[in-house]
Amino acid sequence: MKTQSIIKFSFLLLLLPLVSFSQDFLSSGKVTGNVQMDAQIYTEDDKLGISDSSLNYKKFGMNGFANIIYTNGDFSAGMRFEGFLNPMSGFDPRFEGVGVPYWFAKYKMGTLEMTAGHFYEQFGSGLILRTYEEWTLGFDNNLYGFNARFSPYKGISLKGLVGVQRFFWEPFEDNNRGIVRGLDGNFYLNEIFDGMAESKTKIELGGSFVSKYEKVPSPTFTTDSGYYTVNDFGDTTNWIRRNTYQYNYPHNVGSWAARANISHGGVNFYVEYAEKGNDPNATNNYIYKKGQAIYSTLSYSTKGLGLFLSTKWIDNMSYKSKINESGNPPMLDINYLPAISKEHPYSLATVYPYATKANGEFGLQGQIVYTIPKKSKLGGKYGTSITASYSIAKSIQKDPLAPGMPIDSSGTDGYKTNFFSIGDLTYYKDLNFLIEKKFSTKVKAKVAYYHQTYNKHVIEDDIFDDKNMVNADIGVLDLTYKFDRRNSLRMELQGLWTKEDRGDWAALLLEYTVSPKWFFSVQDEFNYGNPDDNMQIHYYNVSFGYTQKSNRISLRYGRQREGLLCVGGVCRYVPASTGLTLTITSSF
Amino acid sequence: MKNLLLFAIVMLFGSALFAQDKMKALFNLPEVDVQSINGEPFNTRDIQNDGKPIIITFWATWCKPCMKEHDAINDLYEEWVEETGVKLYAISIDNARSSKRVLPTVNGKGWEFEVLLDPNGDFKRAMNVNVPPHTFIVNGKGEVVWQHVGYLDGDEEEYIEIVEKIK
Numbered sequence: 178m179k180t181q182s183i184i185k186f187s188f189l190l191l192l193l194p195l196v197s198f199s200q201d202f203l204s205s206g207k208v209t210g211n212v213q214m215d216a217q218i219y220t221e222d223d224k225l226g227i228s229d230s231s232l233n234y235k236k237f238g239m240n241g242f243a244n245i246i247y248t249n250g251d252f253s254a255g256m257r258f259e260g261f262l263n264p265m266s267g268f269d270p271r272f273e274g275v276g277v278p279y280w281f282a283k284y285k286m287g288t289l290e291m292t293a294g295h296f297y298e299q300f301g302s303g304l305i306l307r308t309y310e311e312w313t314l315g316f317d318n319n320l321y322g323f324n325a326r327f328s329p330y331k332g333i334s335l336k337g338l339v340g341v342q343r344f345f346w347e348p349f350e351d352n353n354r355g356i357v358r359g360l361d362g363n364f365y366l367n368e369i370f371d372g373m374a375e376s377k378t379k380i381e382l383g384g385s386f387v388s389k390y391e392k393v394p395s396p397t398f399t400t401d402s403g404y405y406t407v408n409d410f411g412d413t414t415n416w417i418r419r420n421t422y423q424y425n426y427p428h429n430v431g432s433w434a435a436r437a438n439i440s441h442g443g444v445n446f447y448v449e450y451a452e453k454g455n456d457p458n459a460t461n462n463y464i465y466k467k468g469q470a471i472y473s474t475l476s477y478s479t480k481g482l483g484l485f486l487s488t489k490w491i492d493n494m495s496y497k498s499k500i501n502e503s504g505n506p507p508m509l510d511i512n513y514l515p516a517i518s519k520e521h522p523y524s525l526a527t528v529y530p531y532a533t534k535a536n537g538e539f540g541l542q543g544q545i546v547y548t549i550p551k552k553s554k555l556g557g558k559y560g561t562s563i564t565a566s567y568s569i570a571k572s573i574q575k576d577p578l579a580p581g582m583p584i585d586s587s588g589t590d591g592y593k594t595n596f597f598s599i600g601d602l603t604y605y606k607d608l609n610f611l612i613e614k615k616f617s618t619k620v621k622a623k624v625a626y627y628h629q630t631y632n633k634h635v636i637e638d639d640i641f642d643d644k645n646m647v648n649a650d651i652g653v654l655d656l657t658y659k660f661d662r663r664n665s666l667r668m669e670l671q672g673l674w675t676k677e678d679r680g681d682w683a684a685l686l687l688e689y690t691v692s693p694k695w696f697f698s699v700q701d702e703f704n705y706g707n708p709d710d711n712m713q714i715h716y717y718n719v720s721f722g723y724t725q726k727s728n729r730i731s732l733r734y735g736r737q738r739e740g741l742l743c744v745g746g747v748c749r750y751v752p753a754s755t756g757l758t759l760t761i762t763s764s765f
Numbered sequence: 766m767k768n769l770l771l772f773a774i775v776m777l778f779g780s781a782l783f784a785q786d787k788m789k790a791l792f793n794l795p796e797v798d799v800q801s802i803n804g805e806p807f808n809t810r811d812i813q814n815d816g817k818p819i820i821i822t823f824w825a826t827w828c829k830p831c832m833k834e835h836d837a838i839n840d841l842y843e844e845w846v847e848e849t850g851v852k853l854y855a856i857s858i859d860n861a862r863s864s865k866r867v868l869p870t871v872n873g874k875g876w877e878f879e880v881l882l883d884p885n886g887d888f889k890r891a892m893n894v895n896v897p898p899h900t901f902i903v904n905g906k907g908e909v910v911w912q913h914v915g916y917l918d919g920d921e922e923e924y925i926e927i928v929e930k931i932k
Contacts, residue, residue: 207792211893244893248795253891285796299885302861309860309886312895326798334798334806365806379805440803443872447804447865474865483873485866515862520827544866546873559840562874613836657918665918692919727899727912764893764912765791 206249211764213312214241217265222755224714225736238265240272242312256280267742267751268315269506271345278343279310279319288328296324298338300361300385303513304451304470305432305496308342314742314749318510319343320357332368336361342498342509355391355498357511381438386431389511393426393500398588424463424588430456432468432496432512448473451512453496457588459503460495461536464591468493471597472515483546488539489517490597492573495535506749517542518568518607521627523653524702525673525684529631530741531570531605539599542568559615567608572600572641602643606630623655633678637741649675663692674706681706696731697721702738727764732757788931790908794821795891799856800882802868807881809888816905817850818928823889823899825859826870831898834916839876841921851928853878858889858897900924904931 216239221228229236239262246255260275261268281294297319299307310317322340329335338359341349363383367373373380399422405415434451453468470491477484496512497503517540518531544566549556575584575592584592609627616622631647634640654670669686683705688698702716718735739753796810812819822838824831835855838845845851855878857867864884871880883889892901895914902911902924911927913920 209792209893211895213895244890246891246893248792253795297885297887297890299861307861307885332806363806368806379803381805438804440805445803445865445868476865476869478869478872480872481875483869483871485869487865513861515860517862520863522827522829522832544869546870548873548875560875564873615836615840659918662919662922667918690917690919692917693913693923694917696917722915724913724915724917727914729914762895762914764895764899764914 206247208245208247209765210243210245210255211762212241212243213762214239214760215265216241216759217754217756219266219754219756222736224711225753225755227753227755232266235263238263238268240265240268240312240315251285252283254280254282264315266737266754267749269345272315274346276346278317278346290326292324293322295319295321295343296338296340298324298336298359299513300336300359300387301383301434301436301449302447302472302515304449304472304494305385305387305434305453305512306357306359306361307513309513315506316749317343318508321349322356330369332365334363336363342511344499344508352392353499354502354509355389355500357387357389357498359385359387361385378439378441383436383438384434386433387511388429388431389496389498390429391498391500393428395423395425397421397423422588424457426457426500427455430454430496443477443479445476445478446473447475451494453494456493456496457500458495458497459501460497461493461591462585463587464493464585464589466493466591468496469596470494470514481548481550483544485542485544485546487517487542489515490539490573491533491535492537492594493535493591516540517570518605519544519566519609521609523625523651523655523669523671525671525682526609526625526627526629526651526653528673528682528738528740529629529647529649531568531607531631531636532741534570534604534635537573537575537594537600538570538604539573539597540568540570542566557614557616561612561614563613564611565609569606570604572602572604574598574600602632602635602641603630603646604632604635619659621657621659623653625651625653625655627651627653645677647675647677649673649677665690665692679704679707679712694724695722696724700735729760729762731760733760734758788904788910788927790904790906790910791912792909794903794907794909795888797883797888797891799888800884802871802880802882804865804882809881812854812881812903814850814852814905817852818905818932819903820851820853820924820928821892821901821903822853822855823858823883823892823894823897824855825857825897826863826866827859828897830916833918834898834900834921835876835878836874837918837921838878838924839874841925842877845925845928849925849928849932851925851932855880856883856888857881858883858886858894860884860886902927902931 219232219236242257242259244257256277257279258277261272264272279295281292283292297308308318308320320340320342324338327335341356366380400420402418405413407413432453436449439446449472451470455465455467457463457465472489474487491514497509498511499509502509514533514535516531516533521527546564548560548562551560573594575594577584607629611625613623629649633645633647634642651673657667659665667688671684673682684702686700690696698720700718704714707713716736716738718733720733722731734757737754742749742751799807801807859867864882898916900913901909904910
């Protein structure tokens with residue numbers, strides 16, 4: 178045999194097991210995924226002032242994605258294909274396009290898990306780092322790089338990551354955004370120390386460090402002052418003193434956080450404190466002050482009773498991976514500052530929603546859930562549950578650095594504040610009650626009341642005064658009647674009363690469902706109290722849907738009310754629109 | 766070529782129908798780090814029920830149909846456990862804003878089933894959940910055999926029928 182054929186032969190021999198291995202590898206793997214497509218056809222609507230030209234002649238909008246995950250033992254890989262053709266009304270036009278903004282390959286060996294590609298990660302409650310995706314908002318700040326999770330010892334988990342964030346479809350290139358690095362450790366003491374294993378008090382401690390590197394410019398600015406001098410002969414010379422200053426922007430902005438979670442019996446306490454180094458950027462008007470945040474929750478619960486209290490204080494905590502990025506939609510956010518208000522499920526209760534003000538905010542929130550036991554006098558045969566909650570968000574105290582110096586002057590420390598100081602300006606208040614009662618196997622009722630104070634200037638326009646406060650009372654009656662095992666009718670009656678803004682609203686919803694497949698609904702939200710007679714509009718909607726296991730198709734025709742759509746405390750502005758919406762979701 | 770394609774499509778549909786009838790395993794339950802309701806570390810490999818069926822629901826405190834679904838199940842849960850030995854794990858996808866509210870809500874409502882927290886959405890992504898509520902039924906071998914999106918009044922009856930079939 179010639180040497181060449183020997184090589185060929187041995188090569189084949191080597192290849193064979195590889196091929197059979199890879200076949201094995203492929204055949205024992207599993208592919209899963211999900212798909213969602215929202216398509217809208219817009220129509221002109223004189224009442225809402227929508228014409229072809231205001232729609233930019235985009236009569237059709239479509240947002241869609243498909244996730245595909247391949248899993249084989251400890252290996253998995255996946256991708257998300259997205260298309261915005263054109264982006265639906267209310268989504269930033271920069272989303273227009275199709276592509277794969279998210280893919281990953283993950284491998285787990287023992288207690289080490291490595292991810293290459295795009296990933297979503299969260300340290301603690303996210304005060305200094307959280308990447309996530311919220312499809313309905315068009316929010317995605319995924320990191321593209323490497324992520325490692327490792328447990329060197331029981332009860333200890335370490336995380337490390339390096340990556341760059343998503344910015345619409347723009348690929349990462351030299352200097353067009355920063356690089357994010359982070360480390361996190363979580364220590365569950367009851368598992369680490371055998372002596373604590375049986376203890377009723379469970380303690381978990383954690384700490385994290387995040388830093389952003391960005392090659393930043395060092396712009397200069399000048400100040401001119403006019404002078405004149407008069408010489409011995411009485412001649413006047415005018416001259417100008419010009420001072421040139423240079424901003425010294427930090428290339429690296431670091432942040433750290435420490436947290437503890439302690440639980441004992443029915444009590445659970447969580448606290449996290451975070452600090453951010455000086456970070457002049459477009460969201461804080463380029464001030465050099467450090468950022469600070471504290472977030473804590475305390476709950477006590479036993480069967481039938483749950484108490485919850487939460488507070489937060491944040492100062493100058495907007496943290497983005499690009500110095501001059503600000504505005505809407507929020508992009509390149511490294512951290513997440515949870516809004517301290519409750520997310521409400523009824524539509525008129527979300528007309529005035531709240532979102533965190535990253536530059537300074539104090540928040541407090543409390544909730545009580547109580548279930549009056551079954552078969553008691555008040556509870557009735559099936560028990561009655563009552564939920565009450567209150568939340569408030571206010572400004573923090575900001576004092577000038579020197580008398581007469583404006584707050585937030587670029588290039589300075591901006592202002593002085595004391596940790597946990599509370600300012601005078603109210604951003605948001607919400608007091609609400611919900612009573613749920615099942616009368617019989619056929620009839621269920623829910624009654625809710627909300628009283629909200631909404632500082633429109635602060636929340637919508639970033640104007641920090643109390644000149645545009647909205648006080649609203651909202652009432653809801655939600656009745657379900659179950660005809661039999663499969664057929665139910667639900668009615669929602671809502672009212673919103675306010676003297677400010679767009680005035681009073683009334684809403685009615687009727688929903689007929691046939692389990693497990695069909696639903697039909699008609700809804701009307703009527704802005705009957707709008708001070709502008711022409712804007713007393715019916716926002717009607719007719720929809721039906723069909724579910725077949727994990728497939729769901731729904732079709733809706735009607736008017737979309739203008740407003741803020743919020744999920745998880747992040748909001749997106751949705752313009753008014755009229756048209757037909759088709760939604761298809763499927764998982765496999 | 767056209768015939769081949771047709772054949773492939775027929776085969777695909779055929780196998781899909783077949784799979785539905787036989788309660789074929791769709792996929793194995795992935796192993797993902799989540800948290801117990803108290804916030805302690807928990808891995809989904811410990812979602813176990815001694816070889817008996819498991820129901821997994823994805824939910825959030827702000828999701829109206831989810832709360833309704835769990836209230837309805839809670840009324841029947843004791844009966845279900847006695848009759849079939851089924852165990853339900855309700856996975857909350859509440860994020861940092863509301864995940865600490867889950868424990869007092871669940872206790873205040875008096876829900877009897879297991880609840881886990883998935884604040885980073887790792888389990889949600891691994892299970893391809895778009896929006897809650899989304900319900901899975903897992904057989905004794907840890908294989909997902911059935912799934913369903915949304916919740917309509919009365920859907921819980923469907924869940925227990927499937928459980929009866931595979932118990």
